[in-house]
Amino acid sequence: MSGTPVEAVRLTPFDALGGEEIDAWHRLRAANPLLDSPYFHPGFAEAVHASGRPVEVAVGRDAEGRIVALLPCHRERSLLRPAGWPGADFQGPVLAPGTSFPPLLLLSGGVRGFAFDHLLDSPEDGAGSFGPWIESRRPSPYIDVSGGLDAYLGRASRSGKDNMGQARRRTAKAERELGPVRFAADVVDPRALDRVIELKRAQYAATGVADYFALPGRLDLVRKLLHTRGAEFSGMLSTLHAGPHLLAAHFGLRSGGVLHWWFPVYDPRFAHFSPGWMLLRELVSAAPALGIGRIDLGRGEDEYKRRAKTGEVMVAQGLVTKSAARRAIRRVRDSMAEAAKSSALGPGLRRIVRRLRALSR
Numbered sequence: 001m002s003g004t005p006v007e008a009v010r011l012t013p014f015d016a017l018g019g020e021e022i023d024a025w026h027r028l029r030a031a032n033p034l035l036d037s038p039y040f041h042p043g044f045a046e047a048v049h050a051s052g053r054p055v056e057v058a059v060g061r062d063a064e065g066r067i068v069a070l071l072p073c074h075r076e077r078s079l080l081r082p083a084g085w086p087g088a089d090f091q092g093p094v095l096a097p098g099t100s101f102p103p104l105l106l107l108s109g110g111v112r113g114f115a116f117d118h119l120l121d122s123p124e125d126g127a128g129s130f131g132p133w134i135e136s137r138r139p140s141p142y143i144d145v146s147g148g149l150d151a152y153l154g155r156a157s158r159s160g161k162d163n164m165g166q167a168r169r170r171t172a173k174a175e176r177e178l179g180p181v182r183f184a185a186d187v188v189d190p191r192a193l194d195r196v197i198e199l200k201r202a203q204y205a206a207t208g209v210a211d212y213f214a215l216p217g218r219l220d221l222v223r224k225l226l227h228t229r230g231a232e233f234s235g236m237l238s239t240l241h242a243g244p245h246l247l248a249a250h251f252g253l254r255s256g257g258v259l260h261w262w263f264p265v266y267d268p269r270f271a272h273f274s275p276g277w278m279l280l281r282e283l284v285s286a287a288p289a290l291g292i293g294r295i296d297l298g299r300g301e302d303e304y305k306r307r308a309k310t311g312e313v314m315v316a317q318g319l320v321t322k323s324a325a326r327r328a329i330r331r332v333r334d335s336m337a338e339a340a341k342s343s344a345l346g347p348g349l350r351r352i353v354r355r356l357r358a359l360s361r
Contacts, residue, residue: 004062004066004068004096004099004100005062005063005068005099005100005102006060006061006062006068006069006095006099006100006101006102006105007060007061007062007063008060008061008105009058009059009060009061009069009105009106009108010058010059010061011056011057011058011059011073011075011109011111012056012057012059013054013055013056013057014045014046014049014054014055014056014057014072015049017057017059020067021057021059021067021070022042024067024068024070025042025070025094026042028067028068028069028070028094028095028096029041029094031096031097032094032095032096032097034097034120034122035094035120036255036256036257036258037089037090037120037255037258037260037296038233038253038254038255038258038260039084039088039089039090039091039253039260040090040092040094040255041232041233041255042072042233043228043230043232043233043255044083044084044088044233044253045057045072045083045084047221047224047225047228048072048083048084048221049083050224051217051218051220051221051224052216052217052220053074053217053221054074054075055072055073055074055083056072056073056074056075056080057070057071057072057073058070058071058072058073058080058093058105058106060093060095060101060105068095068096068099069093069094069095069099069101070093070094070095071092071093071094071101071106073114075111078110078111078112078113079111079112079113079114079115080106080111080113080114080115081114081115081116082116082118082119085117086117086212087212087218087221087262088118089118089140089260089262089296089298089299089315090118090120090140090260090296090315091116091117091118091119091120091315092116092119092120092130100129101129102129103129103130103133103320104320104322106320107320107321107322112321112322112323113319113320113321113323114319114320114321115318115319115320116130116316116317116318116319116320117315117317118140118299118315118316118317119134119315119316119317119318120313120315121134121137121313121314121315121316122313130316130318130320133318133319133320133321134316134317134318135316135317135318135319136316136317136318137314137315137316137317138299138314138315138317139299139312139313139314139315140296140297140298140299140312140313140314140315141297141305141306141308141309141311141312142294142295142296142297142309142310142311142312142313143284143294143295143297143308143309143310144293144294144310144311145283145284145287145292145293145294145295146287146288146293146294147288148284148285148286148287148288149164149281149284149285152164152284152310155310156308156310157307157309157310159306159307160307160308160309160310163274163277163304163307163308164277164281164284166274166277167274167277167278167280167281168281170273170274170275170277170278171278171281173273174242174247174270174273174275174278175242177242178242178243178245178247178270179242179243179244179245180242180243181240181241181242181278182239182240182241182242183238183239183240183241183279183282183286184238184239184240185236185238185282185283185286185290186236186237186238186290187237187238187239188226188227188229188237189237189239190223190226192237192239192246192249193222193223193226193237193251195246195249196237196249196250196251196263196265197213197219197222197263199249199265199266199267200212200213200263200265201213202268203265222235222251222263225251225253226251232255232256233253233254233255234253234254234255235251235252235253235254236251236252236253236254236259237249237250237251238250238251238252238279238282238283240275240278240279240282242270242273245267245270246267247266247267247270247273247275247278247279248264248265248266248267248275248276248278248279249264249265249266249279250262250263250264250265250279250283251263254292256291257291257292257293257294258292258293258294258295258296259283259292259294259295259296260295260296260298261295261296261297261298262298264276264279266279276304277304280304280308283295297309299315
């Protein structure tokens with residue numbers, strides 16, 4: 001079915017999908033190695049939908065009526081966004097390599113735009129069809145952890161090696177000062193997850209970043225994912241303690257040999273130990289026993305991602321629309337958002353950006 005063009009697209013509520021659609025989802029994803037991220041597994045869309053945020057799936061069929069593409073979305077009035085937005089770090093249609101997916105087919109039934117901000121940008125599959133609507137591209141780093149810590153150190157940058165060495169020494173120091181260090185790679189512990197959420201929300205407040213967990217449905221989502229234990233899709237909570245203290249933890253998503261780094265946290269009281277690096281070192285060391293070969297770190301400008309990564313893929317931002325005015329508003333908004341990061345007029349510019357963001361919906 002590789003190379004089959006999508007001829008028609010119809011939006012279907014996730015809970016109205018039948019065996020044909022779910023079977024096609026698994027089959028198409030398995031045929032495309034680029035889609036091994038847990039975000040492309042139907043389990044992610046299912047969990048988002050179950051958390052109370054309706055998911056619709058754009059089901060694409062070829063000229064003979066066969067399902068050749070699926071794209072889970074949220075509908076906000078006339079705008080579609082990828083399922084799980086703004087917490088979906090990889091986005092795009094699920095299809096076989098070479099399948100043509102004309103994005104304008106999404107614009108029907110009152111839909112006037114499809115906005116994306118982490119579209120897996122590869123000319124080798126249907127995501128390449130989105131080229132005319134891509135406004136920018138950014139790297140999404142990953143860590144190749146196949147072979148564990150020794151193999152990682154052989155392929156890491158100098159700063160990655162240095163930080164892993166420091167993490168080893170700081171682990172020994174934490175053990176001397178705080179008590180035995182204990183690492184748990186994959187635990188179903190609701191109290192530990194609540195602590196992760198608490199620390200993450202405090203971090204959002206301290207840095208002025210929008211609080212992802214401000215909406216109740218997102219709390220429900222991660223709590224549901226903690227208890228999702230499928231062989232091919234699951235939540236994964238890792239913790240690092242020293243004595244009675246939780247130094248650092250991470251909650252992410254796993255599919256097969258891929259772990260997506262989603263919500264890492266550490267207790268600021270122990271920042272001098274760099275506990276985030278301590279936790280990452282433990283995960284890299286444990287990767288072979290866990291069956292994990294890659295940790296996707298997600299798009300972001302964090303310094304530790306730059307230091308730890310062994311490679312990166314590109315993700316794209318943009319808007320599929322027939323409206324030239326909408327695209328112009330987005331270009332102005334994005335330019336002002338970049339200016340706000342470094343300008344003394346930042347607060348005023350951010351208010352204008354928020355108004356433009358509302359206009360572009």
